[in-house]
Amino acid sequence: MTPTPTPGRAATSTPPGAAATGTEPATAAAAQVRHPGRVTRFVRGIDARLTAPGPGFRLLEVHTLVALVIGLRLVARDWSAVADRPAALTDGLTFVSWLPPHVPDRVLVALAVVGVAGVGLVVARRRAQLGFVVAWTAYAVLCALWGSSGKVMHNDVLTVWVGFVLLFARVPQRGRDDERTVAFGWPPRAALTVLAVVYWLTGVQKVRHSGFDWAFSDNMSWILRQGGQAPATGLAHWVADHGLLAGALATGALLLELTAPVWLVWRRTRALFALAVAVMHTSIWLFLGLDYSAWVLTAAAVAVPMSLAPTRRLGDMRRFGTISTAP
Amino acid sequence: MGDTGATSRGPSADEHTAGSGVSDEHAMGAAVDDEQAAGQAGDDGAAAGAAGRDRRVARVVTWGAVAVILLGAAVEIEAWPVTSFRLFSTMRTADGATTSLVAIAPDGTQTPVPIPEHQVLATTSHQLVELRDQSPRQQRAEAVAWLELAGLDPQDFVAVAVDRSAWTMDPDTRERHVRSTTRLVEVPL
Numbered sequence: 001m002t003p004t005p006t007p008g009r010a011a012t013s014t015p016p017g018a019a020a021t022g023t024e025p026a027t028a029a030a031a032q033v034r035h036p037g038r039v040t041r042f043v044r045g046i047d048a049r050l051t052a053p054g055p056g057f058r059l060l061e062v063h064t065l066v067a068l069v070i071g072l073r074l075v076a077r078d079w080s081a082v083a084d085r086p087a088a089l090t091d092g093l094t095f096v097s098w099l100p101p102h103v104p105d106r107v108l109v110a111l112a113v114v115g116v117a118g119v120g121l122v123v124a125r126r127r128a129q130l131g132f133v134v135a136w137t138a139y140a141v142l143c144a145l146w147g148s149s150g151k152v153m154h155n156d157v158l159t160v161w162v163g164f165v166l167l168f169a170r171v172p173q174r175g176r177d178d179e180r181t182v183a184f185g186w187p188p189r190a191a192l193t194v195l196a197v198v199y200w201l202t203g204v205q206k207v208r209h210s211g212f213d214w215a216f217s218d219n220m221s222w223i224l225r226q227g228g229q230a231p232a233t234g235l236a237h238w239v240a241d242h243g244l245l246a247g248a249l250a251t252g253a254l255l256l257e258l259t260a261p262v263w264l265v266w267r268r269t270r271a272l273f274a275l276a277v278a279v280m281h282t283s284i285w286l287f288l289g290l291d292y293s294a295w296v297l298t299a300a301a302v303a304v305p306m307s308l309a310p311t312r313r314l315g316d317m318r319r320f321g322t323i324s325t326a327p
Numbered sequence: 328m329g330d331t332g333a334t335s336r337g338p339s340a341d342e343h344t345a346g347s348g349v350s351d352e353h354a355m356g357a358a359v360d361d362e363q364a365a366g367q368a369g370d371d372g373a374a375a376g377a378a379g380r381d382r383r384v385a386r387v388v389t390w391g392a393v394a395v396i397l398l399g400a401a402v403e404i405e406a407w408p409v410t411s412f413r414l415f416s417t418m419r420t421a422d423g424a425t426t427s428l429v430a431i432a433p434d435g436t437q438t439p440v441p442i443p444e445h446q447v448l449a450t451t452s453h454q455l456v457e458l459r460d461q462s463p464r465q466q467r468a469e470a471v472a473w474l475e476l477a478g479l480d481p482q483d484f485v486a487v488a489v490d491r492s493a494w495t496m497d498p499d500t501r502e503r504h505v506r507s508t509t510r511l512v513e514v515p516l
Binding site: 047050051053081082084085086088089091092093094095140143144146147149150151152153154157160161164165168181182183186187189190193194197198201202204205206208209210213214217218219221222223225226237241 | 377378381382384385386388389392393396397400405406407408410411412413414415416417418419420421423445446447448450451452453454457465468469471472473475476496498501
């Protein structure tokens with residue numbers, strides 16, 4: 001994590017001669033530029049890490065994997081179900097609230113198909129940027145319509161936000177994967193930043209509204225007892241009846257969320273974070289029946305490629321299998 | 328949030344890619360005449376300009392997105408995808424409350440109105456509490472919509488009502504013992 005001197009930083013420095021006016025503030029300002037405070041150094045360090053050049057293949061990996069997550073979500077749901085909701089029961093503020101309250105099923109299915117076609121363009125590396133924009137837009141619109149029933153739905157919101165920053169990514173053309181530029185470097189890091197902020201916020205909101213009692217009381221036991229139909233309801237009730245286990249589950253989840261930025265800032269712990277959230281969301285699905293698979297897949301799509309050494313491609317992992325199966 | 332290697336190699340890598348191979352030429356000791364040098368300087372300037380533009384885009388997009396996400400959570404805005412990210416953030420105890428819809432026949436008989444289990448339709452139950460705040464016309468439209476979703480004929484009923492039942496759950500049997508039921512609103516059909 002060595003900070004990178006940013007070529008563009010000179011623009012923020014005091015121009016030569018500016019400090020020569022003889023005024024104290026100017027001198028102080030010049031001194032601050034020469035000896036920036038901790039906060040300034042911290043901000044500059046983050047900025048340098050965000051905007052450092054990066055390899056084209058890493059952007060390509062994250063861009064393609066997030067597009068595939070979007071594609072999977074687009075094909076996994078019967079979006080025409082939105083049309084079954086009467087117009088009078090369409091409720092909730094979303095970025096598509098301006099649309100008519102009832103959208104015909106044909107439009108919904110067509111939107112999903114167009115979105116999947118967009119994912120196809122990304123995977124085929126033909127107009128990949130346009131393909132991603134099409135896929136993301138279709139997905140975000142469909143999710144917003146799906147969730148316009150009066151309850152705020154979070155199942156796809158992480159993927160939508162991570163995908164949002166990738167809308168502005170200029171993916172490398174064929175043959176330029178090994179080039180390292182600023183344009184290729186920042187989008188995967190921006191996706192990582194959004195991932196960290198979202199997980200951290202889910203933890204912060206728990207502490208904000210419930211304090212640390214969220215983890216250290218019998219809160220988790222009651223969550224498990226009051227959950228709906230789930231694949232492992234019996235196990236959930238068993239855990240609920242063992243306060244220590246339920247407390248450990250809650251503490252682990254809260255700790256994971258609050259420390260998400262720490263896990264994700266270090267390259268070597270990013271894959272572990274993806275694994276940890278997979279365990280957490282799988283337990284939520286088993287115990288409560290809530291599907292947060294999009295969160296798991298998005299975390300993996302961003303964190304796993306970004307956990308690899310800067311010169312190693314995701315595809316290189318296949319070599320391990322080749323070596324191990326060789327006679 | 329950068330890769331260790333990427334950041335440590337930053338300046339040289341940047342020059343290498345943005346500078347169209349200038350560093351390579353210097354390393355090889357290649358002779359560069361004035362015209363070529365002038366062209367090279369132009370390329371360097373263009374590349375540096377592109378890198379600067381990319382850095383500005385990176386800052387605007389990344390910090391813009393982070394600012395919107397943080398603001399949405401701080402102010403608790405719910406304008407999807409801007410959201411407060413409140414996932415199970417409230418404490419659960421043995422006490423809870425359930426809101427339900429009942430249809431009232433002309434003879435006073437009350438029939439529970441089931442709400443379909445599909446996620447898109449099931450989550451409309453979150454609107455039940457807000458029904459009392461709607462205009463009479465919207466109340467009736469929503470009531471009719473719920474009856475029809477449940478396969479009930481609105482013509483068979485004179486009103487629908489929203490009841491809120493406060494309950495306490497037994498930790499051993501997990502049965503909910505209703506303590507009290509309050510009628511939040513009654514909508515004539």
